[in-house]
Amino acid sequence: MNNLITLLILSLLPIFSSCQNNSDYLKNKDYKITRSNQEWREILTPLEYHVLRNAGTEKPYTGLYDKHYEKGVYSCKGCDEELYKSENKYNSNCGWPSFDNAIENKIEYGIDYKIGYPRIELKCKNCGSHLGHMFDDGPKDTTGKRHCINSIALNFKPI
Numbered sequence: 380m381n382n383l384i385t386l387l388i389l390s391l392l393p394i395f396s397s398c399q400n401n402s403d404y405l406k407n408k409d410y411k412i413t414r415s416n417q418e419w420r421e422i423l424t425p426l427e428y429h430v431l432r433n434a435g436t437e438k439p440y441t442g443l444y445d446k447h448y449e450k451g452v453y454s455c456k457g458c459d460e461e462l463y464k465s466e467n468k469y470n471s472n473c474g475w476p477s478f479d480n481a482i483e484n485k486i487e488y489g490i491d492y493k494i495g496y497p498r499i500e501l502k503c504k505n506c507g508s509h510l511g512h513m514f515d516d517g518p519k520d521t522t523g524k525r526h527c528i529n530s531i532a533l534n535f536k537p538i
């Protein structure tokens with residue numbers, strides 16, 4: 380019984396630890412790709428830095444990949460890790476690129492309370508860069524999830 384309780388506590392720890400604010404969250408993680416804030420500023424434009432490293436959001440309907448439906452793979456602007464396939468992209472009309480799923484094991488899921496209520500935050504598991512959020516209004520015939528991703532957080536490679 381004690382073991383069960385220990386297991387339960389251990390399994391809940393990641394949920395509690397993900398409630399920290401963003402900057403602490405990024406600092407405490409051991410990502411494969413780590414850079415100082417100064418190094419990030421050198422390789423990213425100010426808007427890229429704002430979105431990727433400060434969990435900012437680009438204006439809706441302005442991103443390069445909002446209405447982009449070529450065949451290929453979308454990778455992380457911060458580290459070039461492949462994150463999303465074009466076959467999972469769909470038109471949600473929300474103003475940002477939307478995917479019903481990511482490439483397996485590439486995304487880190489957290490919780491952010493930035494706007495007063497909990498939202499599921501999506502980050503690159505390789506470098507910790509903020510990508511966007513996940514919502515439950517995705518296509519019902521597939522996952523039912525909408526990965527709402529900032530265009531500026533992505534690179535695209537056609538296939």
Ligand SMILES: [Zn+2]
Pocket residue numbers: 455456457458459460503504505506507508
């Ligand atoms: Zn990355």
